[in-house]
Amino acid sequence: MAALPVALTxxxxxxxxxxxxxxxxxxxxxxxxTEAQAETAQAGSNRLLPDGxxxxxxxxxxxxxxxxxxxxxxxxxxxxxxxxVVAIASRTKANAQRVAEQWGIPTVHDxxxxxxxxxxxxxxxxxxxxxxxxxxxxxxxxxPHVKAVLAQKPLALTLDEAIALRDEAEAAGKIxxxxxxxxxxxxxxxxxxxxxxGDLGEPVFVEIDMKAVPHWQGFLEGYDRLTLANMSVxxxxxxxxxxxxxxxxxxxxxxxxxxxFPHTDGIVVSTxxxxxxxxxxxxxxxxxxxxxxxxxxxxxxxxxxxxxxxxAKGTIGWPNGTPSTITYASAARDDxxxxxxxxxxxxxxxxxxxxxxxxxxxxxxxxxxxxGSEPALTVADNVKTVALIEAGYRSIDERRPVRLDEFPx
Numbered sequence: 001m002a003a004l005p006v007a008l009t010x011x012x013x014x015x016x017x018x019x020x021x022x023x024x025x026x027x028x029x030x031x032x033x034t035e036a037q038a039e040t041a042q043a044g045s046n047r048l049l050p051d052g053x054x055x056x057x058x059x060x061x062x063x064x065x066x067x068x069x070x071x072x073x074x075x076x077x078x079x080x081x082x083x084x085v086v087a088i089a090s091r092t093k094a095n096a097q098r099v100a101e102q103w104g105i106p107t108v109h110d111x112x113x114x115x116x117x118x119x120x121x122x123x124x125x126x127x128x129x130x131x132x133x134x135x136x137x138x139x140x141x142x143x144p145h146v147k148a149v150l151a152q153k154p155l156a157l158t159l160d161e162a163i164a165l166r167d168e169a170e171a172a173g174k175i176x177x178x179x180x181x182x183x184x185x186x187x188x189x190x191x192x193x194x195x196x197x198g199d200l201g202e203p204v205f206v207e208i209d210m211k212a213v214p215h216w217q218g219f220l221e222g223y224d225r226l227t228l229a230n231m232s233v234x235x236x237x238x239x240x241x242x243x244x245x246x247x248x249x250x251x252x253x254x255x256x257x258x259x260x261f262p263h264t265d266g267i268v269v270s271t272x273x274x275x276x277x278x279x280x281x282x283x284x285x286x287x288x289x290x291x292x293x294x295x296x297x298x299x300x301x302x303x304x305x306x307x308x309x310x311x312a313k314g315t316i317g318w319p320n321g322t323p324s325t326i327t328y329a330s331a332a333r334d335d336x337x338x339x340x341x342x343x344x345x346x347x348x349x350x351x352x353x354x355x356x357x358x359x360x361x362x363x364x365x366x367x368x369x370x371x372g373s374e375p376a377l378t379v380a381d382n383v384k385t386v387a388l389i390e391a392g393y394r395s396i397d398e399r400r401p402v403r404l405d406e407f408p409x
Contacts, residue, residue: 048193050186050349051356054363056370057082059147060120061362064112064136065127066090066099067217069152074127075103077358083366089115116140123365125150129219130157137165141172147369148175150362153237154229154389155382159407162386166379177365177375178382182234183241184360185353187314187324191305192242194312199330199338201309203243207281208235211288212299212319213258226263227284228253228392232270235282236392237385239272242305243280245384246272250401251392256287270392273401309333310340317353324353383409 061078063070063085078085089109090096100108109115116124116139124140126133126149134156140149149169155178156162169176182188194200214231223229228251239246249272256266267287272280288299301316310330317324327346330339361377368375387409391402 048190048347050190050347051351052184052189052360052363054081054359056363056366058084059122059366059369060084060086061123061125062087062089062115062118062121063099063105063125063127064089064115066092066095067127070125070127071099071102073355073358074125074362075099075105077355078362079103080355081359081363083362086120087115087118112136113139116143116146119145121145122147122369123150123362124148125362127152129217130154131219131222134161134165137176138168141168141174141176146174148177148365148375150365151176151178151379153178153180153233153382153385155379155386157223157225157229159383159386159390162383163409166383169379175365175368175375176379177361177368177377178379179358179361180234180237180241180377180382180385181357181361182238182316182353183377184357185238185316185324186349186351186356187303187316187326188238188242189360190326190347191303191312191314194310194328194330195242195305195307197338198333199310199328200305200307200312201331202276203278203305203307205279205281205306206239206243206304207283208238208301208303209281209283209285210235210301211285212301213288213291214286216259221261224262224264225393226259226265227256227268227286228265228270228396229389231286232268232282232284232392233385233389235284236270236272236388237382239280239282240381240385240388243274243278246274246280246388246404248273248401248403249388249391249395251395253396258287258291265393265396268392270395321352321354323349323351 061083075085085105087107087109088096088100088105089112093110096108115121124146126136128136133151137149137151140146156165220226249270251268251270253265253268255263259266268284270282299319301318304313310328312326312328314326315324327344329342329344332339332341364376387404387407390407391404395402
């Protein structure tokens with residue numbers, strides 16, 4: 001049996017606290033498994049890394065948007081990682097000025113368009129309403145000094161527009177990436193490593209279950225699409241990241257009693273079938289029960305993957321702001337691969353989905369700019385996630401399973 005991949009060092013009383021940089025460089029991952037298990041853990045290919053290394057950080061960033069997601073997540077992550085942010089703009093200059101003062105950003109532009117024209121900006125980072133985002137992307141693609149664009153999800157409100165943006169970026173020779181940041185959640189990264197290493201065997205059944213009340217942004221009141229396009233997109237994209245493209249999706253929905261503006265999809269339940277038989281269930285319960293005074297908070301996002309050789313289960317640390325978690329057990333194997341011999345193992349870490357996943361998202365783009373390579377989050381791949389969302393809406397409208405090959409890309 002190979003050594004347990006739970007840690008590089010045991011985080012006991014004598015272990016020094018690691019910095020974020022050390023953790024991201026793979027120096028150590030603490031663990032809540034027993035000390036005896038941790039002592040068997042070895043450095044090398046068996047280690048699990050909840051956060052990737054920072055390989056590049058030189059490209060200058062221009063931030064578009066000054067709301068909570070930019071101010072509290074993007075810029076907090078970039079500050080911690082040392083990514084240079086040289087300019088900011090928003091629809092309201094006063095908001096951009098306030099955020100610039102908070103994070104020490106030297107230049108505040110009157111408009112996003114002026115920021116895009118700033119010759120110092122190499123990466124345009126957008127956190128803007130999705131109906132306004134495509135025009136900003138298109139302007140950025142025309143600027144010779146702009147090397148890459150990081151778009152917010154959803155990339156566009158229609159599949160046709162997403163495909164057009166993909167093709168226009170390719171024609172311009174520019175990198176267009178989409179901020180599907182749950183792929184960089186620590187529990188999802190470790191789960192991906194377990195799946196790729198064969199620890200769980202062939203996946204059989206997977207579920208993601210969200211019970212939480214989102215703070216819907218005001219601009220969403222102008223759209224008829226709500227949860228599937230803006231919340232389920234995280235989970236459906238992660239399912240694609242972990243297991244590849246599904247064959248079909250069946251989605252059902254009902255309105256959310258708490259959401260007061262008109263919407264098509266409130267509570268959403270989707271089932272997906274993958275090649276080989278894997279069945280997945282994604283639930284976005286944005287109701288979660290009444291939440292008047294006196295109700296204790298039990299909001300959560302949980303996930304579980306059952307394979308032929310093992311099981312992994314975990315949580316996403318939102319909206320409570322705690323680190324995400326994973327616990328897994330795998331059967332003994334005769335090929336020398338990793339195994340826990342059926343014992344449940346729980347690696348732990350100090351980083352969070354928000355804001356630390358945003359480090360991973362920007363780092364993959366920084367690395368692509370520096371090396372001329374393709375980013376990990378390509379727009380071509382994201383178009384497939386947009387197609388999956390579109391298939392979900394067709395399933396809602398037509399009350400049937402919808403195959404993904406109904407959408408030529």
